Amino acid sequence: MYKLIIVDDEPTVRYGLRHYLDWSEFGIAVAGEADDGDTGLEEVRRIRPDIVLTDVRMLNMDGITMASEIRASFPQTKIVFVSGHDDAEYLKSALQVDAVDYIFKPVNMQELRAVIERVVGTLQEEERQRALVSDMQVKLTQSMPLLREKFLMSVIRDGIAQPERVQERLQFLGLELPPEAAYWVIVVRIDDSADIVETRSERDRQLLSYAVLNVCQELIDRHMSGYAFEHQNGEYVGILRKDDALEHPEDMLFVLAEDIRGNLQKWLKLSVTIGIGEQAPRLSALPASYGQAKEAADHKWYLGKNRIITMDSLKQDEEHPNRFDQAASDRLLSALKAADPGLLSEQLGELFVQLAKNRRDGFRYARNAGLQIILLSNRLLLELNVRCPSIEDGENELLDRVFRLETIDDLHRLLESHLVQVCGQIREKRSGKSRNVIERIRAVMDTRYAENITVADIAESVYLSPTYVSLLFKQETGETVYEYLTKVRIEKAKELLRDPSRKFYEVSEAVGYSDPSHFSKIFKKHTGFTPSTYRDQVI
Numbered sequence: 322m323y324k325l326i327i328v329d330d331e332p333t334v335r336y337g338l339r340h341y342l343d344w345s346e347f348g349i350a351v352a353g354e355a356d357d358g359d360t361g362l363e364e365v366r367r368i369r370p371d372i373v374l375t376d377v378r379m380l381n382m383d384g385i386t387m388a389s390e391i392r393a394s395f396p397q398t399k400i401v402f403v404s405g406h407d408d409a410e411y412l413k414s415a416l417q418v419d420a421v422d423y424i425f426k427p428v429n430m431q432e433l434r435a436v437i438e439r440v441v442g443t444l445q446e447e448e449r450q451r452a453l454v455s456d457m458q459v460k461l462t463q464s465m466p467l468l469r470e471k472f473l474m475s476v477i478r479d480g481i482a483q484p485e486r487v488q489e490r491l492q493f494l495g496l497e498l499p500p501e502a503a504y505w506v507i508v509v510r511i512d513d514s515a516d517i518v519e520t521r522s523e524r525d526r527q528l529l530s531y532a533v534l535n536v537c538q539e540l541i542d543r544h545m546s547g548y549a550f551e552h553q554n555g556e557y558v559g560i561l562r563k564d565d566a567l568e569h570p571e572d573m574l575f576v577l578a579e580d581i582r583g584n585l586q587k588w589l590k591l592s593v594t595i596g597i598g599e600q601a602p603r604l605s606a607l608p609a610s611y612g613q614a615k616e617a618a619d620h621k622w623y624l625g626k627n628r629i630i631t632m633d634s635l636k637q638d639e640e641h642p643n644r645f646d647q648a649a650s651d652r653l654l655s656a657l658k659a660a661d662p663g664l665l666s667e668q669l670g671e672l673f674v675q676l677a678k679n680r681r682d683g684f685r686y687a688r689n690a691g692l693q694i695i696l697l698s699n700r701l702l703l704e705l706n707v708r709c710p711s712i713e714d715g716e717n718e719l720l721d722r723v724f725r726l727e728t729i730d731d732l733h734r735l736l737e738s739h740l741v742q743v744c745g746q747i748r749e750k751r752s753g754k755s756r757n758v759i760e761r762i763r764a765v766m767d768t769r770y771a772e773n774i775t776v777a778d779i780a781e782s783v784y785l786s787p788t789y790v791s792l793l794f795k796q797e798t799g800e801t802v803y804e805y806l807t808k809v810r811i812e813k814a815k816e817l818l819r820d821p822s823r824k825f826y827e828v829s830e831a832v833g834y835s836d837p838s839h840f841s842k843i844f845k846k847h848t849g850f851t852p853s854t855y856r857d858q859v860i
């Protein structure tokens with residue numbers, strides 16, 4: 322309810338104004354009365370009304386003077402003058418104190434209703450505006466972390482856009498970053514981010530980001546001063562202010578970096594690479610320090626993961642860049658054609674020693690060289706008419722993995738594994754023994770189907786590795802080892818089920834299944850019948 326005070330030196334007028342209008346209809350309650358401007362002002366200070374309905378001429382303090390006092394202390398209060406004096410000077414005075422309206426005596430109730438409706442409408446509109454402003458302030462407060470992050474990202478990328486307003490922005494955002502102080506930028510990058518971050522659900526990604534930022538910010542607050550924020554998936558940036566009070570601030574910088582790396586490993590089981598940029602002499606110079614920190618972190622491609630890398634670590638001799646040229650390509654091709662995995666590993670190792678020295682062109686060059694090597698090996702398989710379904714089916718995944726690798730050592734291992742497999746296929750093709758090997762594998766399963774036999778057991782029987790047995794069998798037959806073993810067991814079970822004297826659990830055990838329920842499910846999946854239904858149909 323809105324509160325109303327009536328001020329008039331005539332008791333009959335006060336009575337009439339109080340009782341001859343249904344104030345509750347407008348959401349108004351008459352909260353007080355006064356017979357003079359002095360007492361009226363006291364009531365206003367005590368009640369703090371929304372509306373004051375007052376006479377103009379009164380003995381001790383007139384309505385104009387009282388209204389001026391009210392306007393000075395309570396500017397939101399609405400004042401409506403009521404007077405029997407049609408005086409232009411009083412009307413001017415009413416306008417000067419921002420009265421919302423002016424009613425002449427005797428009061429016309431219709432006119433009074435119309436005025437009160439306008440006043441209430443004004444009060445309601447002001448309430449809506451205040452609610453809107455309050456809501457916007459709440460939302461602004463809630464979005465403050467996002468606004469800070471947006472500002473910090475712009476500072477490391479673009480520097481200070483409007484230097485004359487930077488202090489105002491820093492104060493508004495609550496950031497303690499003196500424009501003329503010296504700073505460092507560090508980049509904290511999660512190793513194997515593609516596997517650790519991008520494979521998580523959005524909820525888990527946000528939880529991980531929160532945890533990493535919490536660890537980084539807590540350690541920054543403990544050792545130095547500054548702010549940490551997420552720049553992109555798997556990459557976090559720290560802006561660190563140099564403290565001149567510290568005797569060796571650079572040493573504290575490395576202590577902080579070591580603590581961040583150690584705590585992320587300890588609490589979150591994360592391996593991270595941290596790049597440290599050179600000191601920026603002022604806030605506006607942060608983009609250069611960030612670029613250096615980012616470049617340092619990028620060099621984990623050559624230096625390896627889980628490291629702290631500074632610009633001093635990146636000195637290199639680029640007078641004679643090392644490349645994957647035609648001679649290197651020919652040497653690899655010769656090793657592949659010879660189907661000699663030892664020679665191949667040696668040639669590949671020598672190539673990667675040289676590629677690791679070629680930092681001028683960045684890791685993109687090494688990746689492109691890796692792609693060329695994969696295409697070279699696949700082209701050779703086509704030329705030799707060596708069909709390898711496992712290599713063909715995994716080609717897209719292999720290429721995708723090349724782009725997700727983060728170090729040159731990872732690329733070396735991936736290519737060596739692929740090329741050794743290619744060597745094996747070429748050697749097998751030339752030996753002509755693959756068919757014989759398949760028959761020996763089948764013979765093992767045909768005779769030992771009743772045992773709880775594994776691929777490792779089969780491989781041991783034919784003197785080969787389990788991985789090679791699985792790949793070769795799939796390539797030559799189009800089905801896996803376990804698919805063939807299951808077929809053998811089901812056919813044998815069919816034969817045994819024709820004997821009505823055999824119990825179902827006996828049949829199950831006889832074909833290598835210790836769990837009759839599991840045997841029943843497998844049997845139905847392959848034949849469309851349960852063992853009992855099958856027996857009923859064949860007997």
